[in-house]
Amino acid sequence: MADVTVPLMEVRGLVREYGGRRVVSIDSLDLHAGELLALVGPNGAGKSTLLRLLNFLEPPSSGEILWKGTPVGWPPPLELRRKITTVFQDPLLLHTTVRENVGYGLRLRGVIDPHRIDEALARFELTVLARAPARGLSGGEAQRVALARALILGPELLLLDEPTANLDPYAAGRLEAIIRTVRAERSTTLVLVSQDLFQARRLADRVGLLLAGRVVEIAERDAFFTRPADPRTAAFLKGEFISGAA
Amino acid sequence: MDWGPFGEIVSRTLAVSGAALGLSAVLGIPSGATLALARFPGRRLLVLAIYTGMGLPPVAVGLAVYLTLSRTGPLGTLGWLFTPTAMILAQTVIALPLVCGLTMAAIEAVDPRLRQQIRSLGARPRQEIEALLWESRPGVAAALIAGMGGILSEVGAAMLVGGNIDGRTRVLSTAIVLVTRQGQFALALALGGALIGLTGLVTAALLRLQRRPGTWPT
Numbered sequence: 001m002a003d004v005t006v007p008l009m010e011v012r013g014l015v016r017e018y019g020g021r022r023v024v025s026i027d028s029l030d031l032h033a034g035e036l037l038a039l040v041g042p043n044g045a046g047k048s049t050l051l052r053l054l055n056f057l058e059p060p061s062s063g064e065i066l067w068k069g070t071p072v073g074w075p076p077p078l079e080l081r082r083k084i085t086t087v088f089q090d091p092l093l094l095h096t097t098v099r100e101n102v103g104y105g106l107r108l109r110g111v112i113d114p115h116r117i118d119e120a121l122a123r124f125e126l127t128v129l130a131r132a133p134a135r136g137l138s139g140g141e142a143q144r145v146a147l148a149r150a151l152i153l154g155p156e157l158l159l160l161d162e163p164t165a166n167l168d169p170y171a172a173g174r175l176e177a178i179i180r181t182v183r184a185e186r187s188t189t190l191v192l193v194s195q196d197l198f199q200a201r202r203l204a205d206r207v208g209l210l211l212a213g214r215v216v217e218i219a220e221r222d223a224f225f226t227r228p229a230d231p232r233t234a235a236f237l238k239g240e241f242i243s244g245a246a
Numbered sequence: 247m248d249w250g251p252f253g254e255i256v257s258r259t260l261a262v263s264g265a266a267l268g269l270s271a272v273l274g275i276p277s278g279a280t281l282a283l284a285r286f287p288g289r290r291l292l293v294l295a296i297y298t299g300m301g302l303p304p305v306a307v308g309l310a311v312y313l314t315l316s317r318t319g320p321l322g323t324l325g326w327l328f329t330p331t332a333m334i335l336a337q338t339v340i341a342l343p344l345v346c347g348l349t350m351a352a353i354e355a356v357d358p359r360l361r362q363q364i365r366s367l368g369a370r371p372r373q374e375i376e377a378l379l380w381e382s383r384p385g386v387a388a389a390l391i392a393g394m395g396g397i398l399s400e401v402g403a404a405m406l407v408g409g410n411i412d413g414r415t416r417v418l419s420t421a422i423v424l425v426t427r428q429g430q431f432a433l434a435l436a437l438g439g440a441l442i443g444l445t446g447l448v449t450a451a452l453l454r455l456q457r458r459p460g461t462w463p464t
Binding site: 090 | 357359360362363364365366367368369370373377380381
């Protein structure tokens with residue numbers, strides 16, 4: 001039986017530099033199984049870079065990531081990579097039909113399961129669009145396809161990089177409703193990067209502020225918004241100008 | 247030359263240029279993809295060589311292949327000179343940089359974030375390359391069309407290494423030169439029409455791949 005006290009993922013001394021410029025520098029960050037951690041912060045704070053590191057899309061300059069207590073080397077094993085996936089701000093759909101986009105991850109795994117794809121299409125209200133070219137969808141529809149394509153894989157860790165940033169409030173609300181439903185039904189752990197503090201407050205269990213590539217503060221949602229421990233968090237919540245860049 | 251071997255010349259042209267294009271595709275598409283995606287020492291030099299190769303005069307390629315395959319050349323013992331094999335080799339040398347260089351450019355034009363998305367969905371490196379090739383297929387089809395245009399229309403290399411031998415190495419482009427010199431303009435026009443028709447047919451087939459809206463190849 002799994003040790004419930006071990007975080008799903010632990011970040012220790014994680015640094016990412018580009019050309020000598022330090023973009024991410026995280027001393028310590030734990031992700032607990034089943035939680036939704038929202039990471040907020042201004043542009044250039046390193047949020048998206050951190051997500052790419054957590055998804056093993058690029059190697060850290062130094063430091064390590066532990067998965068269920070075990071350090072992960074580079075390159076990470078394929079089996080582990082396939083337990084984590086990201087939905088980006090832009091849906092980044094493939095130049096094919098909606099149905100084939102939704103089933104793409106299964107195809108990569110050699111899984112032929114049309115029934116599972118049908119279910120996902122129905123669940124995300126995409127059945128009528130199944131044969132449509134994915135590149136012709138509206139922003140909200142495309143992002144639903146991206147989310148369906150990720151969730152059909154049953155990831156243990158789902159990373160959401162500002163998934164509603166380009167959507168109107170109605171489409172964003174639909175996507176949030178789907179995220180809530182998924183959380184109610186599955187044990188998927190989620191990390192949500194968002195500029196939208198209201199969204200973080202609506203969805204997250206814990207919220208963290210990133211500034212200049214560093215975690216300023218991570219706290220339970222209510223504590224983060226009502227009793228921030230760090231003056232920079234208080235300033236950010238008040239909408240004061242804070243430079244995010246490292 | 248009379249109208250008798252017309253069909254034979256058309257089919258030989260198709261066979262020689264088809265084989266050269268096929269070889270260029272087999273070698274050029276994977277190497278173009280590798281050059282687009284991988285970073286290694288000497289890559290820039292290789293890219294420079296390929297771009298230079300895209301502008302090589304066919305007659306210069308023909309000369310190099312001729313010297314290589316001639317009796318005193320390094321591959322003279324193969325006995326390929328004045329055979330369709332020599333023509334295939336020369337045309338492959340002409341088309342390969344075009345296919346490789348334009349494939350590289352097509353893949354480099356794909357949104358780099360899409361590559362991350364594909365990897366994030368659990369793709370193996372090979373699957374990643376396949377997906378990127380699929381995404382850039384309009385550009386890859388254009389690379390093949392350019393390669394085919396380069397070899398179907400060239401006459402210098404085919405003439406030098408093939409020798410325009412009746413019944414053996416005569417193809418549409420070399421036959422056109424011959425019959426024009428002989429003043430057989432009706433036949434020259436017919437051969438020219440066949441060459442244009444052949445180019446059109448192959449291009450139409452490649453455009454089908456380029457414009458296909460939807461589904462994954464099975």
